Amino acid sequence: MRYTFADVMAAQANRFGDKPYLVWDIGQDAPRSLSFAGFHRAAGVVATFLHRLGVQQGDHVVAAVSNSPEMVVLYGAVTYLGAVVVPVNPGLAPEEMRYVIDHAEAKVVVADPVVLRALRQRGGLPRMAYWIPAVDDTEVVVEAGAEAEILRDAEAGAGPAGGCPHESPEGAGLTNAIRTVIERNELDDDLPPGADPETTAMILYTSGTTGRPKGAMLSHQGVLRTGQAICDFLGSTPEERILNLLPMTHCFSICVEILHALLSGGTLYLRSGRFAPRAVLGEIARHRITFICGVPSIFMVLNEALDRREFDVSSLRVGLVGGAPVPVETVREFEGKTGIIIVEGYGQTELSPLASLQPPHPDKRRLGSCGVPIPGTEVRIVDRAGHDVPVGETGELLVRGFNVMKGYWKQPEETAAAIEPDGWLHTGDVFRQDADGYLYMVDRLKDVIIYGGYNIYPKEVESVLYQHPAVEEAYVVGASDPLKGEVPVAFVRLDSGSDAKAVQPELEALCRQHLADYKRPRRYLFVDDFPRTPSGKVLRRELRERA
Template sequence: MPIASPFPTIDIPQKDIHSFLFEREDRPFPEDQVVYIDGNTKRQLTYADVRDQAKTFGTGLKSHWSWRKGDVLAVYSTNQIDTPPVVWGTLWAGGVITTANPGYGVEELSFQLKDSSARALVTLVDLLPIAIQAAANAGIPKDRIIVLGDKRTKEHRHWKDITDLSTSAKWRKTRILNPEEELAYLVYSSGTTGLPKGVMLSHKNIVANLLQFTPNDPLDWTEDRLVAFLPFFHIYGLTCLMHHAILRGLPTVVMDRFDLNKFCQHIQDYRVTFAYLVPPVILLLAKHPDVAKYDFSSLKMVNSGAAPLTRELVESVWARLRISIKQGYGLSETSPVTHSMRWSQWRSHVGSVGPLLANMTAKYVDEEGVEVPAGKPGELWMAGPNIMMGYLNNPTATVNAITPDGFFKTGDVGYQDGDGNFYITDRVKELIKYKGFQVAPAELEGLLLGHEKVDDCAVTGIYSPRIASEVPRAYITLSAGAERSKDTELELIKYVEDRVAQHKRLRGGIRFLDAIPKSISGKILRRVLRDIAKEEDEGEAVPKAKL
């Protein structure tokens, strides 16, 4: 039997995102409540500023370009406090937003613009060289490239110039008649195993998810503050920070990119009380020397998501800084949050992502797709109002991802404990298969991160012709002062060997890297590691000339 959420069912209103956020009767905070603060310039936007500027921008889209329901606007930018009014102005006009990674090059951005059929592109002055080429490749006219941010240029209109106040009275908000079936966002998967897929999220998906996860974080607009470096182009930052902040009136310091010292300074200066983080940042909190210079006493709780977090890291940060860390879980395809640890249980259930959120059901299945009993490991499948509509232009991938009865196949392996808390142990495709045994890279990574000489690490499987099987290999970034040597390698191999079952040993050895390859959301790029391993092993296989 599928697992039901322990929380009471929530009534999901049949509202579009803009109406849900800006036409509400239950708003507890005033219109002049500051919501977004620019971390660089200290410029602020209130709730009323965002609402009014969104309507003005939406009016401009309709006036200038006859914007119609379903037209797509692409946002290719780092975090800006003006991103929210641009996004919700587009939704006001009936449009769809696709968010693009500002680290993309011309080819990657061109693909997304073409795949999403974007009609216009919003970007920063500094990103114009790439944006102009990609827009041309996608058939977007040059006059539909809009500039965001404090810098301006004569060649392209600024987003605040996309308006027509003289005739604004004749324009009305586009009605969303069926929030469950009408597209709001196209967020693209990271593409670590191939071309990115456009995840289609409806208005109801986002509205539902906001109502599902926000009750689990007891925050109050009168005293709580957030910091936002997680990218708004990624679903984690888009929902949990950009949307969450304005829904609850939480003052949020917006960072255009992550910088450790600025991040720490903002927490200290603004007395930030809650932060949404990713494991690489938590790793810095545990080990980076600069962190000790700052005051973190205002932080009530930290939430970690986007990638697995080990017990060792949670305990290290607590021991060093007395910062409480809970975990959550979700995916782009689930809008994203599906699990969130209760604040009161972060110490008693370290490693868990918490219980299943309201209005959701879940089950674990084996490799044949047969449901396994609760408590037994398997692949996690979930159903609920926050599950995506499907993948854009990819019906085959959609059918493969969502079952006929509405369960999304996450591709993540885990189990549920007796208290109803879920644990995610690894990705199905990332499990290393050693002679019939399954080895979870995350488990070995957690062990290695507990060693004083390890600053960061990643484990992947490599094929060993000698034993005709995959074996685990660790890639390690050493702590300052640790020596790259055979002795260090043997020490770390022995460290793991003493703590794991026989089949989990690092038979593929250890390699040292300057940095572990990761996506912007903090996920280890194991595809890159496998490519590195292949090059290394091919190089070692080349016969050496005799002198």
């Protein structure tokens, strides 16, 4: 299997034609849809739009867009050109967003209008070629070259400011651009021929141990083969109806929802707004959903909702849970209430994003296991000296195969530390493997906190706390949480003249200013000192026990 996103879109358009690929407004009386053929054309339309702005193969396009058909089309359009899409959570704090945009060297940013406004209000917009709102809005950015600023009255045909050589369609919002190009039948015939399967398709930023995000470069082949492995393991067919429950900027959603539907010929039903368990169960019943996936907390709250009210979820065939370890009790409870099988997998962004998966068969699945390695990958479990451990013993999980990232963007030292010369990726997670090849996650080597599937690295949060002049020492650890898996808790030592009651609201304000909501400490514990090793290192494991 050696093909690109452009190859897949064309093949599925030819195979499935007018069959619905995307359905949205699913809570309305008349949901809207886009067929496989329509999706292929829409991707070509937006690719034409971007190409006219000067986007070429290898250029980086940041996509800070909420769950929407525009986001799915944008993935298709950027990869259609052989450019690189950089998905970014639109809920990041402006400071975090600005770092990713600058570090990625984005040529174009497509973002929710609220993101553009927030950046403008908090220090201005980073310099780049073009800013484009994901949906039509009264304020859009289409500036090139000079200091970017928001242009108004786009519907009146305002073009790029500052003498930009590129022209943009009227109403430079992405939705209006699609409409304009379609109405004028202006698909370019001279679009680039497409990328090689081994080239980078997307860069996904994952927090690093230094507190700064790292951009994992994933190839066309890596992401597409992972998506196909999911279809094969789950036995997916064109009858699959997948409900979107995850943020589309996350690697989990890209593979297990967006590509799962595209590669299987199934249909993806898009949700918008906040997660509401009763609404989700109602949508499963109304649209006869066959597949859902999510982090453990999603299945926990669905269990609670099913306790309070009965829903017809008999259409469900299988579910997939990942992003964090899931309690066996949660799986058993959901299966007992729905009659379906829940399978667990293991992966990380650097693995495109999957390394192992359970088969969805009662006689092959082992509760508590992350399944077996997906075809085309190898795994090893090694001790601290790098030697393979005997079957059943614990060690760090190493993975090699098509799914391993190409490296971290502009971070060769980090790449060399993560990937051995012979291709083995260090996952940083402790596993054991049984005699039949099933993998079991035991612990994490890193201090990462996993909050509902999102990674939080303590040093990133600690660096914000240290901005307060009264903070002498600060350490952030994960505390067990029945819903989210873990929540961040801050241990803080203040200078002798400061009052904790006065300082805590100021620390909370700092975190609101600099961090996304899920990264902010849920509790602050003020201490006089920390448990330490003889050499003076703080014992985080003891803090976790106290948290």
